Amino acid sequence: MSKRVAVLTSGGDAPGMNACIRAIVIACKKRNYDLIGYLHGYNGLIKQESISLSLDSTHNLIQQGGTVLHSARCKAFTEEAGLKQAAANLSEAGVDALLVIGGDGSFRGATHLADHYLGQIIGIPGTIDNDIAGTDATIGYYTAIDTAMNSIDKVRDTADAFERIFLVEVMGRHAGFLALNAALSSAADYVILPEFFESPESEIKKILTQIHAQRRVRGSVSFIVVVAENVWPQGLQALTKALNDSGITDVRPVTLGHVQRGGTPVSNDRLLATSLGEYAVSLVGTDTSNVMVGEVNREPTTVPLTTTSDSKPLNSAQVALMKSIMNERYG
Known part of the structure; x- marks a missing residue:
């Protein structure tokens, strides 16, 4: 029928x-x-x-x-x-x-x-x-990863030109899937995910450790931090200020926003x-x-x-990869 x-x-x-x-x-x-x-x-x-x-x-x-x-x-x-x-x-x-x-x-x-x-x-x-x-x-999801990755690639160009630190916020609501994969695919230097966020103080300490260690190895070079939306209290401006207060002055925040929802x-x-x-x-x-x-x-x-609203864990292999080549690279 x-x-x-x-x-x-x-x-x-x-x-x-x-x-x-x-x-x-x-x-x-x-x-x-x-x-x-x-x-x-x-x-x-x-x-x-x-x-x-x-x-x-x-x-x-x-x-x-x-x-x-x-x-x-x-x-x-x-x-x-x-x-x-x-x-x-x-x-x-x-x-x-x-x-x-x-x-x-x-x-x-x-x-x-x-x-x-x-x-x-x-x-x-x-x-x-x-x-x-x-x-x-x-x-x-896959298209959003590509869109974020391409945007971060472009940010990297200007970050390299001025040897600056850029904070790039990507979407994801309250989950870190998009941030994690955008960071991995764009070779970002650090990523902040809601699944592993403990406190602003501990996260700042980890970021500073990575920045100083990388600069000892490679000199004054660019540094890209990918940030999942809704994870940092008061947003990117607050994170920028926290880094400034810790002696890292050349920081630029970038919010990708709704561009991640569009495109072919x-x-x-x-x-x-x-x-x-x-x-x-x-x-x-x-x-x-x-x-x-x-x-x-x-x-x-x-x-x-x-x-469908049950907790969904990040891919364990990708988390291990993140720790190995990004967040704990100089730990």
Whole structure:
């Protein structure tokens, strides 16, 4: 029996969301499912604001950043009345399965929606932060690493020219995945991660040890510190001041910001988005619901939506690499 499927993108945008939408469109067409897309995340669901999605809408979509369905935060979706309205709209539209592309907050919303909606709900992880448990990587994560790496490479050029110390803040919300891999791939000299942050005093001591040791070995050269957002109290300006107060005067802070969310998705994000989109549609019409589809060891998997906010550890091999060639290099 033919099904009606709906898809929306919620929360922060991530490169590869469009690639996932494309895969969903193709997979639904293959199975003769009707597909609609809700605009502006859960806001569109509450307002019954949707568009029909067909194969025509997939042309040149895989390489586009952002999301053609647009995204937004939705305060009304945190309230009982908003959830009930969304469930009623899905029923009125005859939607059998709702696919939600987003992150932790989006999945919490989907979990609450399940209390009022009897159809299938399937989450697809789309966030540059990679902070979703149950999947090795999230859509957008690989592209964000490349974007941060390329930016840090450019910062290094001017840092070398003036033999300066640069503090580069990258996104990641409250997780260090993006900061760690951006630092490793750009050959940064030090990285500050929430998973290992003890106190400003101990971190400053470690940074100073690295700077002075490196200068004894190589002379007065550039030094790049990658900082995960939300980890340093009062932000980069406070870290800059702390270094200044410790006798390190030529320090420049750089916040990369939302540039990390944009751009053409790299191949790994396109492949992940395509795989997860297809896999999510393959579950439509089964007993599987209130789950997130993910990928572990290159194989598709499902986990309950309620577990996606569980703590997700950094890759132990990459942590060991960080300690070996960065944070404890001159220890």
